[in-house]
Amino acid sequence: MSAAPVAYRCPDLLVGGRWRPATGEGRREIVDPADGRVLDMLRLAGAADLDEALRTADAAFQAWRAVPAHERCARLERGVARIRADVERIATLLTLEQGKPLAEARAECLMAADLVKWYAEEARRAYGRIVPARAPGSRMDVHKLPVGPVAAFAPWNFPLVLSARKLGGALAAGCSIVLKGAEETPAALAAFVDALAQELPAGVVQLVYGEPAQVSATLIASPVIRKVSFTGSVPVGRALAQLAGQHLKRITLELGGHAPAIVCADADLDRVVPLLAQHKFRNAGQACLAPTRFLVARPLLGRFVDAFDAAARGLRLGHGLDGATTMGPLANARRQAAVRDLIARSRQAGARVLAGDAPVDGCFVAPTLLVEPPADTPALHEEPFGPVACIQPFDTVDEAIALANRSDYGLAGYLYTDSARTIHTVSQRLEVGALAVNGIGVSVPEAPFGGCKDSGHGSESGIEGLEAFHDTRFMHYSA
Ligand code: NAD
Numbered sequence: 001m002s003a004a005p006v007a008y009r010c011p012d013l014l015v016g017g018r019w020r021p022a023t024g025e026g027r028r029e030i031v032d033p034a035d036g037r038v039l040d041m042l043r044l045a046g047a048a049d050l051d052e053a054l055r056t057a058d059a060a061f062q063a064w065r066a067v068p069a070h071e072r073c074a075r076l077e078r079g080v081a082r083i084r085a086d087v088e089r090i091a092t093l094l095t096l097e098q099g100k101p102l103a104e105a106r107a108e109c110l111m112a113a114d115l116v117k118w119y120a121e122e123a124r125r126a127y128g129r130i131v132p133a134r135a136p137g138s139r140m141d142v143h144k145l146p147v148g149p150v151a152a153f154a155p156w157n158f159p160l161v162l163s164a165r166k167l168g169g170a171l172a173a174g175c176s177i178v179l180k181g182a183e184e185t186p187a188a189l190a191a192f193v194d195a196l197a198q199e200l201p202a203g204v205v206q207l208v209y210g211e212p213a214q215v216s217a218t219l220i221a222s223p224v225i226r227k228v229s230f231t232g233s234v235p236v237g238r239a240l241a242q243l244a245g246q247h248l249k250r251i252t253l254e255l256g257g258h259a260p261a262i263v264c265a266d267a268d269l270d271r272v273v274p275l276l277a278q279h280k281f282r283n284a285g286q287a288c289l290a291p292t293r294f295l296v297a298r299p300l301l302g303r304f305v306d307a308f309d310a311a312a313r314g315l316r317l318g319h320g321l322d323g324a325t326t327m328g329p330l331a332n333a334r335r336q337a338a339v340r341d342l343i344a345r346s347r348q349a350g351a352r353v354l355a356g357d358a359p360v361d362g363c364f365v366a367p368t369l370l371v372e373p374p375a376d377t378p379a380l381h382e383e384p385f386g387p388v389a390c391i392q393p394f395d396t397v398d399e400a401i402a403l404a405n406r407s408d409y410g411l412a413g414y415l416y417t418d419s420a421r422t423i424h425t426v427s428q429r430l431e432v433g434a435l436a437v438n439g440i441g442v443s444v445p446e447a448p449f450g451g452c453k454d455s456g457h458g459s460e461s462g463i464e465g466l467e468a469f470h471d472t473r474f475m476h477y478s479a
Contacts, residue, residue, distance in 0.1 A: 006092040010040040011190030013209065016052045017060075017202030019194070023048055026211055028183050033099040033329040033363040034319040042186050045210035050218045053178045053206045057149040058224045060203035061176040065146050067201075069123045069174075076120035076171060079196035083113045086195060090160070094188035095320035098156060099328035099363065100283050102320055105188075112164035112192065115461065118445035119168030122466050126173065137479025144470045146174030147250065148226030151219035153212070153240070155232045156182035156331050157286040157385075159189045162231045162254075165449070165460040167196065171205060173469035175227070178206045180215045184332055216240055221247055227469060230254070231288075234408075234454050241457070252458035252468050256288040256383050257411025257451060260404035262426060264397070264417035265297035269307055272416045277311035279440040281327050281367055285387040286335070288455075289412040289434070289442050292384050295400045298393040305354070305371055305391055312367035312389075313356040329363040330386055336363040339386030346370050346379040351390070375406075383409065397422050405431045411451035412442045433459070 010030055012019045024046030030039045045053075064072070083090065091105035100108070131140040152166035159182055170177040181189040186209050193207045208215060219225050220243045228244045228251040230237055237255040244251040261276055263269075280291050296304045318325035330336045343365075347353050351373035358366035367387040370379050379390050394400040404413065413432035417423060423437055433451040434442035443449045443461070450459030458468055 006089055006096070008039040008093060008096050008187060010042040011186050011207075011209075012043075013045055013049055014190070014193060014197060014205070014207040015045075015049055016056045016206075022046065022209070024210060030097055030184070030186065031332070032096055033331055033333075035362050039096060042183060042209055044183070045208045045215065047218070049208060050210070050215060053208055054219070054222045054224045056203040056206060057176040057178050060201065061146070061149045063201055064176055064204045065174040067174070069126065072172060072174060073120040073124050075199045076116055076168070076196065079199040080113045080117045080120070082195035082198060083109065083116075083192055086191065090188050090191045092321070093191060094160065094185070095328070097185045097187055098159065098331050100320050101325045101328055102323070104283060105320065108158055108160050109188075109192070112160035115161065115164040115445045116168035116171075116196065118461075119172040119466060122463065123172035123174075126466060126470065135478070139477040141475045141477075143473045143475060145473055147469050147471045148175060149224050150175045150177040150227045150229060150469065151216070151225045152177055152179045152228075153216060153230040153232065154179065154181055154189070156184040157283060157288075159185040160192050163189055163192070165231075165465065166229045167193070167205065169460065169465050169469045170227075170229075171196070171200070173466055175469050176204050176206075178208065178219060178225075180208050180210065180212065180219075183209050183212070212236075217243065220244055220249060225249060228252070229460075229468070237456065250468075252450075252460065253456040254288065254450060254460060255454060255456045256385070256409065257455050258293060258381075258383050258407045258409040259289060259291045259412040259414065259432070260293045260295055260407075260430070261291035261414035262394075262400045262404060262416065263294065263296045263300060263304060264415075264419065264422055265299055266418055267297075267300065267416035269300060269303055273304065273307040273311060275440055276414070277308055280389055281312065281315055281387050284327055284330050284365070286331060286385050291412075291414050292388070292390060293380065293404070293407070294389055294391045295394050295403050296391060298395055301391070301393045305369065308389065308391065309354050309369055312369065312387075315367055317358055317364055317366070327367065327387065330365055331363070333363055335386065336365055339365045339384065339388060342379050342382060342384060342386070343368055343370070343388060346373060346377045349377040350374045351377050351379065381407065397425055401426060401429050405429070408454040409451065410453035411455035412436070414440065
């Protein structure tokens, strides 16, 4: 182990402006997925906790919306400084409960801090506009106002970054927020939120853990909540969208992806394969933007498979706190079982399976290549959310685009070619919310991130992400 020891303790709830134990009956074991060790027991919120969170969010919103954007920004920036100063501890907690290598956990924490900082800065530029008047002496303005208290739900794969997209936007816009973190990974997010909360008026940010369906049903149905933001799976996204629709709440959804990576015949495999392999196996493949369907020009297929397989076998699987580890376990036993099952069903469907070894203990799954899978192979259609790469050949760019679009998802896409014509054609026709050309960058704080088709609804980050926490008001002054 190369990190300094950090004592793991499950957090209380941050409700009503203070950290205090949950009063619900529910408990949940928090397990280190690398070795199965029970780290601690998480106490879950009960109905009274959620009622208090809602009352507090309502009152805190009235105060926070009146704080000028400059001060909101300054407070959030001080919170960001606290996070950065505490990055080693937060990252170690994240590795213990989620499994990712410490270097990745550090990078996630700093990226999450950057997200909050960017939103904070952008809040100072949330301009309205003046519309040319129709009548002498009259004036017409458009104002941006905070939408109101937010209920946000974040998952366990990137608990900090995916929460920061919601926390940063809501708080910068002047909204209060009740965040339900993922029960699987509660401690790192609690440390992150605590650093922010120390710089904010009490109650503006609250953090709860509970029975997910109970928490979302209670918060979304409450008249206090004006905006819902969820990142997670398609089935849960659908359920929350229904609830939001029933109560006419605005909702932003980020529901995963099954990203195509199109490798054209002119691609430089010596550069592209290491880049794609690193991107594929980051966080053991548990990333919505990870490339999952590799579409390779037929003449390159053999070389691509050999090089990708070598890169996959070169990964060192182990505990994330071991400095030599380059890929950790899956985040929990449920995911390990699901990915193993997907691989088994895909093998049965006729895919050629190439895989190395994985440690026997813990929730590990070896990096696995599914080569030339038949069209009905389950892994081509279900989001793998694990270290699984489907590799298919194509003969023409039209065929690559058709294969890439043969998915219900439409989040990220990747393209490798120097042909301006191919870049133009693919960018016109690929059904994705973000396209990286000759690189892997599809998510930065200053640009919108969101998908089409089943991948979601609306965008986070960028000015679009801030806009999602604003209401627009038209004001007409007559002479
Ligand atoms: P899941 O749908 O059971 O849970 C995903 C997250 O949603 C968890 O953090 C969970 O606490 C939360 N959740 C579940 N039910 C909820 C509810 N009724 N209200 C509010 N929150 C709720 O999925 P899982 O088994 O954890 O993962 C399965 C799949 O989900 C993955 O294979 C992947 O496709 C998808 N997923 C996507 C992302 C993403 O970044 N878009 C993140 C995590 C999981």
